[in-house]
Amino acid sequence: MSRFPRFLGPSGLPEPSGTRLTERLVLKPIGPEYADDLWHLHRDPGVARWYGGTWSRGEAWESALYMERAWAHEGVHKWIAHGRESGELVGRGGLSYAEVDGARRLEIGWAVRERFWGLGYASEIGRAGLALAFGDLGAVEVASFTEIHNLRSRAVMERLGFHYAREFRHRGEPFVLYLFTRP
Numbered sequence: 001m002s003r004f005p006r007f008l009g010p011s012g013l014p015e016p017s018g019t020r021l022t023e024r025l026v027l028k029p030i031g032p033e034y035a036d037d038l039w040h041l042h043r044d045p046g047v048a049r050w051y052g053g054t055w056s057r058g059e060a061w062e063s064a065l066y067m068e069r070a071w072a073h074e075g076v077h078k079w080i081a082h083g084r085e086s087g088e089l090v091g092r093g094g095l096s097y098a099e100v101d102g103a104r105r106l107e108i109g110w111a112v113r114e115r116f117w118g119l120g121y122a123s124e125i126g127r128a129g130l131a132l133a134f135g136d137l138g139a140v141e142v143a144s145f146t147e148i149h150n151l152r153s154r155a156v157m158e159r160l161g162f163h164y165a166r167e168f169r170h171r172g173e174p175f176v177l178y179l180f181t182r183p
């Protein structure tokens with residue numbers, strides 16, 4: 001079996017319009033229709049702690065609009081993640097192009113509501129992102145970075161098979177860079 005999942009709907013056909021199905025999640029490209037979900041996600045204490053506090057509705061809206069534009073112009077950005085069965089908001093994550101340690105890179109990230117930590121959801125989003133990167137996008141490398149002391153996020157990177165590259169400064173703070181080269 002391939003290391004990364006393929007994205008097929010229940011009918012066995014590819015899911016339309018960028019929607020991806022994983023074992024337990026539905027992943028959809030973020031646009032303004034998910035601004036409210038983003039707002040809720042960034043009110044979650046576990047998430048807010050790592051993003052400089054809660055977001056206002058306006059910030060969530062701006063962010064959702066930005067992501068919609070990035071999906072349109074760059075072909076990829078973050079997904080919103082809901083439970084396949086429950087429909088509940090689980091988190092967000094996936095790929096985007098960003099300036100990381102002095103280079104423009106395809107990077108991957110994740111944020112999950114605290115009540116869903118410890119269940120493998122971030123890893124599931126991460127595996128979907130890597131499959132997209134090395135599949136449809138034809139990437140040769142994916143980066144991931146986080147604050148040096150964000151041990152939970154570093155653990156996701158290591159679980160997914162990223163290797164530690166180096167420490168670097170990001171917006172004046174110490175961050176770590178992990179890389180995953182095309183298998």
Ligand SMILES: CC(C)(COP(=O)(O)OP(=O)(O)OC[C@H]1O[C@@H](n2cnc3c(N)ncnc32)[C@H](O)[C@@H]1OP(=O)(O)O)[C@@H](O)C(=O)NCCC(=O)NCCS
Nearest residue numbers: 046047050110111112117118119120121122123146152153
């Ligand atoms: C970073 C973050 C997404 C990690 O979430 P997480 O739930 O710890 O990560 P995973 O989804 O990989 O889950 C791993 C845990 O689930 C367990 N697990 C259960 N089922 C699993 C499965 N099917 N697959 C993988 N892990 C599974 C693992 O054993 C591990 O348990 P542990 O925490 O006791 O070691 C989360 O802490 C978060 O949202 N933080 C705030 C936002 C943030 O910091 N984002 C990163 C910014 S760079």
